[in-house]
Amino acid sequence: xxxxxxxxxxxxxxxxxxxxxxxxxxxxxxxxxxxxxxxxxxxxxxxxxxxxxxxxxxxxxxxxxxxxxxxxxxxxxxxxxxxxxxxxxxxxxxxxxxxxxxxxxxxxxxxxxxxxxxxxxxxxxxxxxxxxxxxxxxxxxxxxxxxxxxxxxxxxxxxx
Amino acid sequence: xxxxxxxxxxxxxxxxxxxxxxxxxxxxxxxxxxxxxxxxxxxxxxxxxxxxxxxxxxxxxxxxxxxxxxxxxxxxxxxxxxxxxxxxxxxxxxxxxxxxxxxxxxxxxxxxxxxxxxxxxxxxxxxxxxxxxxxxxxxxxxxxxxxxxxxxxxxxxxxxxxxxxxxxxxxxxxxxxxxxxxxxxxxxxxxxxxxxxxxxxxxxxxxxxxxxxxxxxxxxxxxxxxxxxxxxxxxxxxxxxxxxxxxxxxxxxxxxxxxxxxxxxxxxxxxxxxxxxxxxxxxxxxxxxxxxxxxxxxxxxxxxx
Numbered sequence: 001x002x003x004x005x006x007x008x009x010x011x012x013x014x015x016x017x018x019x020x021x022x023x024x025x026x027x028x029x030x031x032x033x034x035x036x037x038x039x040x041x042x043x044x045x046x047x048x049x050x051x052x053x054x055x056x057x058x059x060x061x062x063x064x065x066x067x068x069x070x071x072x073x074x075x076x077x078x079x080x081x082x083x084x085x086x087x088x089x090x091x092x093x094x095x096x097x098x099x100x101x102x103x104x105x106x107x108x109x110x111x112x113x114x115x116x117x118x119x120x121x122x123x124x125x126x127x128x129x130x131x132x133x134x135x136x137x138x139x140x141x142x143x144x145x146x147x148x149x150x151x152x153x154x155x156x157x158x159x160x
Numbered sequence: 161x162x163x164x165x166x167x168x169x170x171x172x173x174x175x176x177x178x179x180x181x182x183x184x185x186x187x188x189x190x191x192x193x194x195x196x197x198x199x200x201x202x203x204x205x206x207x208x209x210x211x212x213x214x215x216x217x218x219x220x221x222x223x224x225x226x227x228x229x230x231x232x233x234x235x236x237x238x239x240x241x242x243x244x245x246x247x248x249x250x251x252x253x254x255x256x257x258x259x260x261x262x263x264x265x266x267x268x269x270x271x272x273x274x275x276x277x278x279x280x281x282x283x284x285x286x287x288x289x290x291x292x293x294x295x296x297x298x299x300x301x302x303x304x305x306x307x308x309x310x311x312x313x314x315x316x317x318x319x320x321x322x323x324x325x326x327x328x329x330x331x332x333x334x335x336x337x338x339x340x341x342x343x344x345x346x347x348x349x350x351x352x353x354x355x356x357x358x359x360x361x362x363x364x365x366x367x368x369x370x371x372x373x374x375x376x377x378x379x380x381x382x383x384x385x386x387x388x389x390x391x392x393x394x395x396x397x398x399x400x401x402x403x404x405x406x407x408x409x410x411x412x413x414x415x416x417x418x419x420x421x422x423x424x425x426x427x428x429x430x431x432x433x434x435x436x437x438x439x440x441x442x443x444x445x446x447x448x449x450x451x452x453x454x455x456x457x458x459x460x461x462x463x464x465x
Contacts, residue, residue: 001165020166021211022204023194030202039202043195044264045351056240059263062194064187064205066168067215110262131350132261 005069009034010078020066025049027065028075036076036105040134047133050106051075057113057132076105079112087154088112088147095146099137106133111147119158120151165210172219172297172326175212180299180322184210188220188236189267191260192276220271220326223247231330235271235294239282242270249333250447251286251359254342258282261351271325277311280354284311285378286342287328288386289359295327296320304329314382334446337361337372339439341448344378345427354379356417356424358431362439370394373407375432380415380424387414399440408432 006015009032016031028034028051037060040048044059051060052074079085088111091097098104107130114121114129121129126144135143151158167184169175178184185207187193197205214220220236223245231247242248243257243265259265259273259282273283274294286292287307294310296303296319307328310318319325334340341360346352357378365371373394376386390410394403408429417424431450438448 001163003166003168019163019204020168020213021164021207026202026204042198042201044191044267045261047261047263050263053266056266057263058266059261061198062190062264062267063215064166064190064194064211064213066166066213067187067190069168069216071216113262128350129262132263134351 003066005065007068007070008072010074010081016065018065020069021064024051024053024060024063024065024068024073028060028073034075034077036080038102038105040102045132045134046103047106047110047130048103050109050133052079052109052113055116057109059132076109079109082112084115084154084157085112087157088115088150091146091150091153092143095142095149097139097143097146099135099139103133103135103137107135107143111150114147115151115154115158119155121147123148163204164207167210167212169212169214169217172217172324175214175217176297176299176322176324178212179324182210182212183321184212186212186214186275186324188215188269188272189238189264190215191264191268192272214324215267220269226329228331231333233270233328233330235274235325235327236269239265239268239270239273249286249290249330250340251289251334251342251361252283252330255282255286255344255357255359258344258346258350258352270328274307274311274328275317275319275325277313277315277317279314279381279383280379281384282344282354282357282378284308284384285357285359285376287330288384289361289374289376290330290332292328292330294325295329296323297326298322298324302326308384308386311383332361334361337363339435339443339446339448341431341435343431343450355420356380356427358428358435360432360435362436364442369396369398373436375407375411375435377411377415377428380417380428382416385411385415387411390414394436399436401437404433404436407436 003020004017028037038048040046044062049060110130110133126147167178220234222234239256239259292307293304344357345355360375363372373391
């Protein structure tokens, strides 16, 4: 049973007519071709499919598109186009945070969510902030360092 | 594949009307249901009954203190919202803040955690401890029931087909106790399903006897465990080493862990002993926790293959 679902996607109003039980993850990848969002565990635990829903980080693999009607979604494509997002992406590149890269879109979203709420996180707070994102290359230390770098470089933006 | 019907009400009244006419599965956060019904990569989850999405119903998203001083939590409140709201009792905030991953905590709801009726669910432990009730609403009215009665057994609720869980009402908080304890044993700090979680609280009378003591255990049986009979062993008396052992022995008879039973029993024994013996010394800190040198020595049984 299809239904028309309208929502804001990376700042633009969009709508789609589809089965409301399809996962937000699949809609983003298959229908909107936003393939930055990845499918890892499919159980809401690994964080590879992280997006911002109404500004809060969520795992898009457990959210049916029907629950997104009238809401606001931001994907890695949207986040990395913002001033803060650009700083994080550059810090990840400069800090050598990326190995295979599969977890990185989720990590950048988690870093963006963290720094937006806590501009000066401690090491422990950063680790807590990315505790919902699993890096199977286990390169956590460089990711933590890079988030610290992004916090320093973007000081003025995060404190806004 | 045949698709099931999916309802998307925008108000609670609309949702209750749908529930009165159609036998459907309410879906809020999706953290249990979407996973339980998932198929393979890229495919839509398969439900055998119609689904009603209630994630965004504003009526289910409130947290406040009612006129009786009880904390009322809308069933659609997420773990993050509960963990961050200091109106919510301490034990519940601890449990909510350590549930799953951050992204999941922004979706998972307290109503869903109760309705999932899993003995490993994070919120029932504190809810049993604090005599919490659920409010069940239908087009015909509403009723309240203790969470510990509402969860009948594994995956089974005392819920009529036209009812929705709309509120969770918690009459007690840490303010009603002198010392509190909450400890989750998981394989990791984040993203962990409880191996065993113990919630405890104690209040002393002026003469130094125990006015109230409570203990509840998660993941130690088919259902969250709590027993007033066991707690009554120590209530009205002064804490002594013998009495603590009596409580431990009696509680050991209440729990029925299936996997790794000796590990779970030993961890439970030690956490009760720790809490009661430290509380008996009346320390300054209200929160009694496990120390770094605190170890559970019971060995887990080898994994079944």
